[in-house]
Amino acid sequence: xxxxxxxxxxxxxxxxxxxxxxxxxxxxxxxxxxxxxxxxxxxxxxxxxxxxxxxxxxxxxxxxxxxxxxxxxxxxxxxxxxxxxxxxxxxxxxxxxxxxxxxxxxxxxxxxxxxxxxxxxxxxxxxxxxxxxxxxxxxxxxxxxxxxxxxxxxxxxxxxxxxxxxxxxxxxxxxxxxxxxxxxxxxxxxxxxxxxxxxxxxxxxxxxxxxxxxxxxxxxxxxxxxxxxxxxxxxxxxxxxxxxxxxxxxxxxxxxxxxxxxxxxxxxxxxxxxxxxxxxxxxxxxxxxxxxxxxxxxxxxxxxxxxxxxxxxxxxxxxxxxxxxxxxxxxxxxxxxxxxxxxxxxxxxxxxxxxxxxxxxxxxxxxxxxxxxxxxx
Numbered sequence: 108x109x110x111x112x113x114x115x116x117x118x119x120x121x122x123x124x125x126x127x128x129x130x131x132x133x134x135x136x137x138x139x140x141x142x143x144x145x146x147x148x149x150x151x152x153x154x155x156x157x158x159x160x161x162x163x164x165x166x167x168x169x170x171x172x173x174x175x176x177x178x179x180x181x182x183x184x185x186x187x188x189x190x191x192x193x194x195x196x197x198x199x200x201x202x203x204x205x206x207x208x209x210x211x212x213x214x215x216x217x218x219x220x221x222x223x224x225x226x227x228x229x230x231x232x233x234x235x236x237x238x239x240x241x242x243x244x245x246x247x248x249x250x251x252x253x254x255x256x257x258x259x260x261x262x263x264x265x266x267x268x269x270x271x272x273x274x275x276x277x278x279x280x281x282x283x284x285x286x287x288x289x290x291x292x293x294x295x296x297x298x299x300x301x302x303x304x305x306x307x308x309x310x311x312x313x314x315x316x317x318x319x320x321x322x323x324x325x326x327x328x329x330x331x332x333x334x335x336x337x338x339x340x341x342x343x344x345x346x347x348x349x350x351x352x353x354x355x356x357x358x359x360x361x362x363x364x365x366x367x368x369x370x371x372x373x374x375x376x377x378x379x380x381x382x383x384x385x386x387x388x389x390x391x392x393x394x395x396x397x398x399x400x401x402x403x404x405x406x407x408x409x410x411x412x413x414x415x416x417x418x419x420x421x422x423x424x425x426x427x428x429x430x431x432x433x434x435x436x437x438x439x440x441x442x443x444x445x446x447x448x449x450x451x452x453x454x455x456x457x458x459x460x461x462x463x464x465x466x467x468x469x470x471x472x473x474x475x476x477x478x479x480x481x482x483x484x
Contacts, residue, residue, distance in 0.1 A: 126175040128184045129424065129460035131156075131213045133175055145186075147213065150461035159216045175213060176247045176254065176267060184213040185267060187254055189245065208256060208265060208272070220270040224256075224263060246281045249332070253306045255281050257321075264306060275309075280321050283331040285312065285356045289320050303356045313358035317341060317351075331355060333384050335404045350388060352407050362407025369400035369409060385410065385440040387427055389419040399429060401440060411443035421458025424484055428458050437484075456482070 125134040132148040136158075145159045177184045187210050209221040247254040247267070254265045255275075262277040264286070280287045280301075286309075287301040301319035303312050317338040323329045328339045334355050341351040343363040350369060352361040369388050384404040399419055401410040413429075420428035420435070426446065427438040435449040435456070456463040465480040 125459055125462065125464050127459040127461050128175045128177040131175060131184055132462045133186055133213065156214060157216055174245050174247060176251045185219060186211045186213050189256065208270065210267065210270065222270040222272055224272065248281055248284050248306060250284045255279060280319065280324060282336060283334060283355055287319050303358055312356035315353050315358040333404050335361060337386050339388065350402065364402060364407050364409060369398065369412065383425045383440045387422045410441060418455050420455035423458050423460045426484060430455055
């Protein structure tokens with residue numbers, strides 16, 4: 108495939124919520140005859156490999172949260188999804204629902220395993236259609252061994268090999284190949300540190316004195332990759348504002364880099380290409396143009412810095428996507444070399460491993476209609 112090559116276009120009454128592992132792209136779509144389906148693409152060839160009907164198959168009825176997980180012991184990735192089967196109210200008895208978790212082969216679409224997490228629950232009396240994986244706190248460890256699902260009042264840890272489930276504290280987060288359990292302080296609001304645990308046993312392996320929570324991860328203030336925990340708004344040993352890296356799972360300090368070297372950053376994202384191991388630190392400049400810096404995850408070395416850009420779009424596959432002068436610029440994550448640019452005035456795409464998703468148009472009518480274009484990176 109060539110950069111920018113169009114893979115597909117979509118018109119849908121629900122957000123397509125694409126997920127990708129760099130080999131397969133899965134995206135919700137609305138067929139011409141109505142309903143919803145999940146379309147699968149092979150990102151190496153750019154070809155569509157198949158579709159799964161989400162509304163007529165019992166296996167996928169009312170699918171909502173979705174993630175794609177690559178596993179070392181499986182040739183194909185797993186598509187892990189949650190679904191709800193609702194039972195209407197009957198007189199004085201309230202409506203109830205069953206919340207299920209299912210894993211399918213990402214290439215064949217065949218069911219690998221399924222597990223009912225909650226049955227006859229009033230919490231799930233309505234369909235969860237339209238909810239995203241982020242809204243359901245559906246995340247997987249980097250080795251593909253476990254998934255963490257926090258759909259509501261309870262949080263579950265799922266062994267992805269067979270669907271075995273156990274309940275964990277609802278504040279638990281995924282930290283690379285491990286789990287983190289934030290701890291608070293009675294004199295302060297919110298978490299002030301995190302215990303690092305082995306997913307299989309729950310055994311404590313280390314701790315870090317940083318406020319690592321699901322909210323901080325979503326905002327990009329903390330992230331974990333390649334055996335490092337990155338804390339963006341931290342301090343070095345001299346009390347200066349700094350980005351800090353900690354070794355996982357021990358939690359021992361590995362490096363620090365002052366904000367004066369990077370430009371104050373309030374968004375960290377990780378390059379998922381293990382060959383580059385790059386953290387991209389972005390500063391929105393308080394609403395004005397800000398700094399963009401690339402930091403080596405392992406050593407903490409500043410690889411390069413750009414003083415200003417219009418927007419930071421994202422990073423994947425060893426590339427950094429940003430808008431400069433209203434043009435899309437694609438940089439090599441290690442060297443800052445520009446490998447591609449789009450001369451047309453364009454908005455930021457959503458960046459996924461192996462794919463870019465553009466929102467060309469959104470119409471709000473009686474039913475929302477979304478127009479999407481999926482292209483090669």
